[in-house]
Amino acid sequence: MRTLRLVSAYLLSVFLFGILFPALGTGMGLWLDRLFGFEPLRYGVVSIIFGSLVILFGLFWMIWSWHGLLTIGRGHPQEVFGFPLAPRTERLVIVGPYSYTRNPMLLGLLVLLVGWGIILGSVSATLFSPLILVVLLLLHFKFFEEPGLLRRFGEEHEGYRHQVPLILPFKRRAR
DSSP states (O other): HHHHHHHHHHHHHHIIIIIIIIHHHHHHHHHHHHTTTTOOOTTTTTHHHHHHHHHHHHHHHHHHHHHHHHHHHSSSEEEEETESSSSOOSSSOOOGGGGGGGGHHHHHHHHHHHHHHHHHOHHHHHHHHHHHHHHHHHHIIIIIIIIHHHHHHHHHHHHHHHSSOOSSSSSOOOO
8 A cells, every 4th residue: 555655646746747737837838929929939959959958957956856855855755735645754855956945846847847948949938837837836835845844844944944045046045
C-alpha cells in the first residue's frame, strides 16, 4: 500500500508539473497571442536550440531540488493544499538550490515554461502565462506549504525564511 501511494504521488507530480502546468501555460499563451494579435516570433533552429537549453536549465533546478529533498530531507515534495501525498521531509533542506531560493522547483518550472514559449515563438507563452501560473503556485505555497513548514520546523524555518528569497535567487537577504 505504501509503495502504491508513493508511486501514485510521483505520477501525480510528473503529471502536474510535467504535463498539466506546461499545457495550461502553452494553451493560455497561445490564446493570449490570438486575443492581443501577437504574431509568432519563430527563428527556426535558433529558437529550438535556445528554448531547449532554457528547458534543460529549468529541469536541472527541478531535479536538483527534488534530489535534495529525497537525500537530505529524507522525504518527498508531494503535497497538495497541505495534504501530504507521500511521506513529508523529516529535515528542513537549506543547502544546494534551497540556499538560493525557498522554492527552486517553482523556479525550475518557470524557466521551463519560458523555454517552451521560446520554442513555440509565442510572446504570451514566453512572458505572460508563466508568470500567471507562477503567481497561482506562489499563492499555494504561501497559504499551504509555508505555514506547514513553519509548524513542522519552527524557528529553523523562520530564520531560513528571512535569509533566502521566496523564488528569485538574485538577491540574498542580509543575515
